[in-house]
Amino acid sequence: MVSASADNGTGTVGFIGLGNMGGPMAANLVKAGHRVTGFDLVPEALAAAAEAGVEPAASATAAAADADVVITMLPAGRHVLALYEDGGLLAAARPGTLFVDCSTIDVADARAAHEAAVRAGHQALDAPVSGGVVGAGAGTLTFMAGGGAAEFARAEPLLAAMGRKAVHCGAAGAGQAxxxxxxxxxxxxxxxxxxxxxxxxxxxxxxxxxxxxxxxxxxxxxxxxxxxxxxxxxxxxxxxxxxxxxxxxxxxxxxxxxxxxxxxxxxxxxxxxxxxxxxxxxxxxxxxxxxxxxxxxxxxxxxxxxxxxxxxxxxxxxxx
Structure with missing residues (x-):
């Protein structure tokens, strides 16, 4: 079990992917006292997140530009990899930004995303979730994390705000496994x-x-x-x-x-x-x-x- 705290050094959170899962997760971060800037390709999803206190960004790169931690919740590995590199997300972020991917993707894609983030001078964690839409809304998700111990410790306060349990499963890709x-x-x-x-x-x-x-x-x-x-x-x-x-x-x-x-x-x-x-x-x-x-x-x-x-x-x- 992890404990949430708004005063934890996580700073601003950029949240990309505000659909049925990501929207409630971002809203729970706001409820816990975190500043969240968000983006989604669907205007209705972005508007709903804004009503919950998420600051809407004009693009994914804009949401990442001033963030200390960037969380992604996307449909598939190809979307994560495309956004990280071709979409310019890694290049837009400040050095040392922690990228936490909560999407459920292939283990190989998770490791590739991790390596791309590290090459760009960032930290990375794969942290898919279990608990569904109900758990996302209630803040009772379980997170399965893969990456370094320091990265997991840095992400813990955010995971606690969105879920009931977070387990560090091992190195990059272990969360997806x-x-x-x-x-x-x-x-x-x-x-x-x-x-x-x-x-x-x-x-x-x-x-x-x-x-x-x-x-x-x-x-x-x-x-x-x-x-x-x-x-x-x-x-x-x-x-x-x-x-x-x-x-x-x-x-x-x-x-x-x-x-x-x-x-x-x-x-x-x-x-x-x-x-x-x-x-x-x-x-x-x-x-x-x-x-x-x-x-x-x-x-x-x-x-x-x-x-x-x-x-x-x-x-x-x-x-x-």
């Missing part, structure tokens, strides 16, 4: 939990009965107890909001794709991880494009030719 391994576990778990509920339906079990057993037995896991894929047992889960994200299925597909690339490159035997990546790629590319990743239970149920009975869902609200 931890993120894709964690999300491989999560993706496999959600598929397993969803298959179990569909099997339970076919055997006449109510959702509540299966949840009451598994949540206090060896089947307990985050995918069940926090993000339960059926409505009812966990009122806050996306299943009770018609699977509105939450953690969107395309993001899970992206993370599992990164994990699958790493599996193939390393020669690790990971049949479940590779299969989970295939299933989520198909789901996100079709009916799951705008759903929470737990919505994959609908596809499993449809392919199984079944639907929950009224008795199975009578304690749980509307059937999934």
């Amino acid at each position: 931890a993120k894709i391994c964690n999300n491989m576990i999560l993706g496999i778990s959600m598929i397993g939990v969803s298959e179990a509920f569909v099997l339970g339906e076919s055997l006449g079990l109510s959702h509540q009965a299966l949840y009451d057993v598994a949540s206090t037995a060896s089947g307990q896991c985050w995918a069940l107890s926090v993000n339960c894929p059926v409505p009812g047992p966990v009122p806050a889960s996306p299943a009770n909001r018609d699977y509105r994200p939450g953690f969107a299925a395309p993001l899970m597909a992206k993370d599992l794709g990164l994990a699958a690339d790493a599996v193939r490159a390393s020669g690790v035997q990971a049949e479940l991880g590779l299969r989970a990546a295939e299933l989520y790629a198909a789901f996100a590319g079709n009916e799951g494009a705008e759903q929470d990743f737990s919505g994959i239970i609908r596809t499993i149920r449809q392919q199984s030719g079944g639907a929950p009975t009224p008795q199975q869902t009578e304690q749980n609200g509307t059937p999934a």
Whole structure:
């Protein structure tokens, strides 16, 4: 656990990428007393951040020019690398600026970004997050950081303002490695939990009965107890909001794709991880494009030719 403090020498923070994750993260920095200048290509995102106290910049390089720490939250590694060098972000920053990339990207891209920042006379940390949009808003994210110990110590007050826990995982790229391994576990778990509920339906079990057993037995896991894929047992889960994200299925597909690339490159035997990546790629590319990743239970149920009975869902609200 880390503790937040506005008086920590971090100075001005430049924040680039103010979307569904970055916007709330930047707002939490402002709430903690930090001065934040921000930029996003989407005018609406920039305007929303400004309402939360972020000082809007005219460009990404303008946001970085006077910053002591620059945080990026971007869609993919190619965007980070392009912005760092071709986009002039590293050149625009003052020497010794700390670059903290919170995007989820390939380990190789994270290491390349780190090396580019160091070559330009800066410090760098890869610090992807877990916790989704809800965690970003609530300030309860978990950060997985890769880079030097000094860089991690420098970033800690900012990470504390945006999250509940920050773990220094090792050298450059280690944060991204931890993120894709964690999300491989999560993706496999959600598929397993969803298959179990569909099997339970076919055997006449109510959702509540299966949840009451598994949540206090060896089947307990985050995918069940926090993000339960059926409505009812966990009122806050996306299943009770018609699977509105939450953690969107395309993001899970992206993370599992990164994990699958790493599996193939390393020669690790990971049949479940590779299969989970295939299933989520198909789901996100079709009916799951705008759903929470737990919505994959609908596809499993449809392919199984079944639907929950009224008795199975009578304690749980509307059937999934």
